[in-house]
Amino acid sequence: MGKKDRHTPRTAFVTLRDLPGTRVMFWLVTDCPYCGGQHLHPAGNLRSADPGDTLGEHAASCNPERRYVLTLPPRPSRKRGKEARRKERRAGRMSDLDE
Numbered sequence: 246m247g248k249k250d251r252h253t254p255r256t257a258f259v260t261l262r263d264l265p266g267t268r269v270m271f272w273l274v275t276d277c278p279y280c281g282g283q284h285l286h287p288a289g290n291l292r293s294a295d296p297g298d299t300l301g302e303h304a305a306s307c308n309p310e311r312r313y314v315l316t317l318p319p320r321p322s323r324k325r326g327k328e329a330r331r332k333e334r335r336a337g338r339m340s341d342l343d344e
């Protein structure tokens with residue numbers, strides 16, 4: 246079963262692209278976990294079902310023996326980022342006072 250662990254698919258973040266002039270969509274792997282390059286995977290047709298249906302495990306384009314899981318990247322929350330930065334600054338100020 247250890248062999249199975251080695252083949253655990255890695256996560257590959259994707260963005261949705263469409264082919265200009267067509268109704269064909271692709272998932273663009275922007276940073277392949279295996280080769281660091283970009284790969285395209287068909288995401289279906291604009292007329293057909295949710296392109297999200299084609300997310301999930303796929304064979305890596307650069308190496309069919311490897312698999313990765315096409316995943317939408319988490320959306321960065323600006324509000325949360327600002328708050329975290331403020332908290333960080335406050336923590337920094339407090340530690341300054343301590344010394």
Ligand SMILES: [Zn+2]
Nearest residue numbers: 277279280307
């Ligand atoms: Zn690759």
